[in-house]
Amino acid sequence: MKNNMNMDEGISSRFYVKPAGGGGDGGGVAGKGSMSSKCGRWNPTAEQVKVLTELFRSGLRTPSSDQIQKISHQLSFYGKIESKNVFYWFQNHKARERQKRRKVSISLDHTHHHHHHQQQQHFILPPCSNYFADDQSTTNKGGTMELEPERMMKTLQLFPLNSIGETEGDNDHQFRVNGKQYEEATAFTYKIGTKMEHPPLDLRLSFL
Amino acid sequence: MKNNMNMDEGISSRFYVKPAGGGGDGGGVAGKGSMSSKCGRWNPTAEQVKVLTELFRSGLRTPSSDQIQKISHQLSFYGKIESKNVFYWFQNHKARERQKRRKVSISLDHTHHHHHHQQQQHFILPPCSNYFADDQSTTNKGGTMELEPERMMKTLQLFPLNSIGETEGDNDHQFRVNGKQYEEATAFTYKIGTKMEHPPLDLRLSFL
DNA sequence: CTAGTATGAATGAAGG
DNA sequence: CCTTCATTCATACTAG
Numbered sequence: 507m508k509n510n511m512n513m514d515e516g517i518s519s520r521f522y523v524k525p526a527g528g529g530g531d532g533g534g535v536a537g538k539g540s541m542s543s544k545c546g547r548w549n550p551t552a553e554q555v556k557v558l559t560e561l562f563r564s565g566l567r568t569p570s571s572d573q574i575q576k577i578s579h580q581l582s583f584y585g586k587i588e589s590k591n592v593f594y595w596f597q598n599h600k601a602r603e604r605q606k607r608r609k610v611s612i613s614l615d616h617t618h619h620h621h622h623h624q625q626q627q628h629f630i631l632p633p634c635s636n637y638f639a640d641d642q643s644t645t646n647k648g649g650t651m652e653l654e655p656e657r658m659m660k661t662l663q664l665f666p667l668n669s670i671g672e673t674e675g676d677n678d679h680q681f682r683v684n685g686k687q688y689e690e691a692t693a694f695t696y697k698i699g700t701k702m703e704h705p706p707l708d709l710r711l712s713f714l
Numbered sequence: 715m716k717n718n719m720n721m722d723e724g725i726s727s728r729f730y731v732k733p734a735g736g737g738g739d740g741g742g743v744a745g746k747g748s749m750s751s752k753c754g755r756w757n758p759t760a761e762q763v764k765v766l767t768e769l770f771r772s773g774l775r776t777p778s779s780d781q782i783q784k785i786s787h788q789l790s791f792y793g794k795i796e797s798k799n800v801f802y803w804f805q806n807h808k809a810r811e812r813q814k815r816r817k818v819s820i821s822l823d824h825t826h827h828h829h830h831h832q833q834q835q836h837f838i839l840p841p842c843s844n845y846f847a848d849d850q851s852t853t854n855k856g857g858t859m860e861l862e863p864e865r866m867m868k869t870l871q872l873f874p875l876n877s878i879g880e881t882e883g884d885n886d887h888q889f890r891v892n893g894k895q896y897e898e899a900t901a902f903t904y905k906i907g908t909k910m911e912h913p914p915l916d917l918r919l920s921f922l
Numbered sequence: 923c924t925a926g927t928a929t930g931a932a933t934g935a936a937g938g
Numbered sequence: 939c940c941t942t943c944a945t946t947c948a949t950a951c952t953a954g
Contacts, residue, residue, distance in 0.1 A: 547930055547949070568942075594930060601944065602929080755934050755945070802935060809939075810933080 548591040553584040558595050561714075567600050569593075573714055580713045756799040761792040766803055769922075775808050777801075781922055788921045 550558070561569075561577065569577060569592065578592045758766070769777075769785065777785060777800070786800045 549930085549950070591930080594932090597942085598929065598931085600942095605944080757934090757946085799934080803933095805939085806933065806935085 548587060550587070550591070550595070551585045554581045554587060557581060557584075558592070558599070562596065562599055566714075567596065569596055576713050756795060758795070758799070758803070759793045762789045762795060765789060765792075766800070766807070770804065770807055770811075775804065777804055784921050 558577075558581075566573070574589050574592045578587050578589045581587045581592070765788070766785075774781070779797075782797050782800045786795050786797045789795045789800070
């Protein structure tokens with residue numbers, strides 16, 4: 507909505523203080539120092555983004571409420587987070603992944619040779635074009651182009667933690683089973699003892 | 715020939731009839747300075763939202779097609795609007811209002827978190843679906859929850875035009891009487907003298 | 923500080 | 939009604 511009805515003021519945003527170490531984090535958060543000073547909106551930590559991205563990459567597109575709960579709970583260890591944050595994250599990530607693809611697909615049109623940066627967000631699709639979706643792409647809903655009921659590796663073992671660079675192919679279509687997924691074991695494998703920074707930054711997504 | 719989205723049919727219910735030849739809505743009242751340049755989708759003005767919110771607050775949850783007609787007609791004064799916009803608005807608003815009011819007190823109480831959450835904001839549930847299989851008393855889908863045929867004050871008198879700051883939105887459960895509401899009188903109680911902005915922004919909902 | 927970008931949050935619009 | 943997609947708005951973040 508346009509009219510913000512809560513949260514703090516908007517002017518103070520410019521004068522935010524970045525917790526340049528030596529704060530509550532104790533040791534410095536990795537990456538982009540995500541600890542926002544206020545609680546205006548959720549600012550995911552690098553670890554949270556990492557996990558979420560991995561989940562997405564492994565095929566999770568629309569987590570059920572139950573999954574959202576578990577995810578957010580686990581992620582709360584890395585910092586403040588709410589369920590809705592997880593929900594929104596997946597929504598946005600999926601949407602933008604698709605949007606990006608669609609944009610590319612449009613630029614595939616060779617009727618015009620326009621120079622455009624492929625990252626711009628100011629010229630999207632024509633205003634009214636999504637009504638008659640007889641397009642060629644983005645019509646995943648119609649055809650169930652499912653790969654196979656593969657047991658989507660929910661227990662992503664930790665790995666070199668650097669491969670999340672890019673979500674190249676989003677090939678997947680979450681197979682939710684009527685709101686109740688395979689409530690697999692929920693072994694809270696707390697990896698203790700591993701010498702690591704702050705939280706056990708390993709992608710153990712077995713909590714799903 | 716301008717691009718007009720003439721896909722105004724086949725919503726789902728018998729609600730909201732078709733535009734039936736335009737109407738008198740012409741203007742582009744930029745209430746929030748963010749008027750969408752093109753067609754795209756309806757961007758309600760502040761006044762429209764105000765009225766709709768008030769209607770909702772006064773108990774209207776699922777307006778009949780007839781009511782939708784009247785509402786959208788009245789609202790067309792503040793800007794371009796169609797019946798389906800009203801229809802969708804109520805549907806979405808109702809659904810999201812409900813979603814928003816969900817407790818986040820699952821069995822998993824993460825109280826063993828000594829994270830100084832200075833966020834005293836309420837935990838709003840993500841606008842997702844039926845989150846939490848919490849056995850809440852909200853499971854009255856089968857039953858028609860009609861209160862008594864009370865004469866829902868449809869003629870909301872205008873008031874200081876600033877009280878819509880936030881509608882608490884607690885107790886309101888549409889009391890429709892078998893699809894036909896009380897077509898109460900239509901007293902045009904014009905409260906003049908109140909300092910008003912541009913349009914006669916007064917909540918005269920007596921047109922219902 | 924200003925401009926531009928990335929992305930969290932919100933909500934209009936459908937489909938089922 | 940419920941679920942999901944698409945689009946838009948607001949804001950955190952970053953570069954100049």
